[in-house]
Amino acid sequence: MTARQARSPLAHARMAPRDVARAGAAGLRTRPGRVLLSALGIAIGIAAMVAVVGISSSSREQLNRQLAALGTNLLTVSPGRTIGGRDATLPAEAEAMISRIGPVTATSATGRVPGVRVYRSDRIPKVETNGLAVRAARLSLPRTVGASSRGGAWLNGATSRYPAAVLGADAAGRLGVGRASPRAEILVGGERFTVIGVLDPVALAPELDTAVLVGWEIAVDLFRFDGRATTVYTRSRDSQVEAVHAVLAATANPRAPGDVSVSRPSDALAARRAADATLNGLLLGLGAVALLVGGVGVANTMVISVLERRAEIGLRRSLGASRGQIRSQFLAESLLLSALGGVGGVLLGVAVTAGYAAYQAWPAVVPAWATAGGLGATVLIGALAGLYPALRAARLSPTEALAAS
Known part of the structure; x- marks a missing residue:
């Protein structure tokens, strides 16, 4: 073996x-x-x-x-100037078209109401306008731009149809309105509006600090507002901010994308x-x-x-x-x-x-x-x-x- x-x-x-x-x-x-x-x-x-x-x-x-709170994914769309040098306008369907962009996660808008003055009372001289602007606002505006209320409440489905206003931080100071209350009233275009809310300073949209914000419906009914957005705010996925930026102008105004001004992506994103x-x-x-x-x-x-x-x-x-x-x-x-x-x-x-x-x-x-x-x-x-x-x-x-x- x-x-x-x-x-x-x-x-x-x-x-x-x-x-x-x-x-x-x-x-x-x-x-x-x-x-x-x-x-x-x-x-x-x-x-x-x-x-x-x-x-x-x-x-x-x-x-x-x-960084997200600083608006790394926030882009704004507003009218630019035409080739002839005149102020352009956004199409009525611009906001809806922008919301259909795939990577866009949130949209909101404000519309400037021209020719409407704001005063604390009817005893204020007409020349003392305080440089305040009246803007019609969508209900989703605070969530999109990261705005918070110092006091009172934001517009809702009911108050946006009635003479109710929310003041920006600087606007409240210039009008002498310390806080929102049913007794706090201001004159907007000759109409009495109740101040239902006051915003904290909005770092991402400083133009809102000097604004008197009213509901979209009441602005159309009282002030002949044409219903066109003058500023559209968009939030998109961080990885797609540049791609969204590239198509925003053409989406907002396909016929004349050169008439649209789009903010550039935040440096904080880089x-x-x-x-x-x-x-x-x-x-x-x-x-x-x-x-x-x-x-x-x-x-x-x-x-x-x-x-x-x-x-x-x-x-x-x-x-x-x-x-x-x-x-x-x-x-x-x-x-x-x-x-x-x-x-x-x-x-x-x-x-x-x-x-x-x-x-x-x-x-x-x-x-x-x-x-x-x-x-x-x-x-x-x-x-x-x-x-x-x-x-x-x-x-x-x-x-x-x-x-x-």
């Missing part, structure tokens, strides 16, 4: 995945202290990566919200994108360093494990275990060790992110790619780090392993 024929049938048996996992787990259980420290090292590295990604993402989300790109590069670099450190820790642990367990390897080989089975066992140990550290690190990183974000009053954001990538990367690093020790263990002959022990 040849040596090949005398070899134990165990050498030809293939271990089931469950058996491989059990063998790997058994190797970890025999050295709990070292496994705990090794897993802790991996967990700290992964937790650092997840926490850095999470805290940076939370900070970026807070920054994005602040700053936001630059910040995003910088943070993304920083996060990738920190993540790579953390994973590298974790991989070195796994490789170091597994190499030492192979050196210390030569007797075990020699005994198993003597009993008929094949090189492939030895290799699978040590590779399984490496993967389990990495997965243990990865799961612990992800949980620790999420907890740190949530705690720090709550302390800073930020929205807690941990990207899914950070958690999934952290787990996936630890498994991959564990496989790569355990490959050399597994191959080294498999190459040991029974006699060599037993003699070295």
Whole structure:
């Protein structure tokens, strides 16, 4: 009988995945202290990566919200001048056409009511107009431009049909109206209007600060307002602001797009994108360093494990275990060790992110790619780090392993 024929049938048996996992787990259980420290090292590295990604993402989300409040995606459309130098007008359907642009998420408009003066009372000399403008306003205006009320309320479906007005911050000061109340009345075009609200300064639309805002319907009924918008405010998806800007003029007035004036995208949008790109590069670099450190820790642990367990390897080989089975066992140990550290690190990183974000009053954001990538990367690093020790263990002959022990 040849040596090949005398070899134990165990050498030809293939271990089931469950058996491989059990063998790997058994190797970890025999050295709990070292496994705990090794897993802790991996967990700290992964937790650092997840926490850095999470805290940076939370900070970026807070920054994005602040920049969004500055109007990074707000564009305004207004009449320009004709070729002959005269003031142009927007078509009556301009607002509706603009709202049909796919990336546009919100639209609103105001229409200047010409020839209408505003006074605190009928005893004010006619020449003291205070430079105030009367504007018909859509009900969606505050939501679109980010306006808030200092006092009172905004126009609604009922008050927009009656003589009710909302004053801009500067307009209220010039008219001497401290707050909205049923007794606060002003003269608009000779008609008495009740002041139902006063706005805070509107940073995104400063023209509203000196405006007296009335309902669209009442402006048409009382002042012969033609119903044409003179300023259309649009909000669009951040990624599509430039594309929307390029088509706004032609959409608002297809016959004469040159007669339309469109505001340019905010500089804050470019700053936001630059910040995003910088943070993304920083996060990738920190993540790579953390994973590298974790991989070195796994490789170091597994190499030492192979050196210390030569007797075990020699005994198993003597009993008929094949090189492939030895290799699978040590590779399984490496993967389990990495997965243990990865799961612990992800949980620790999420907890740190949530705690720090709550302390800073930020929205807690941990990207899914950070958690999934952290787990996936630890498994991959564990496989790569355990490959050399597994191959080294498999190459040991029974006699060599037993003699070295």
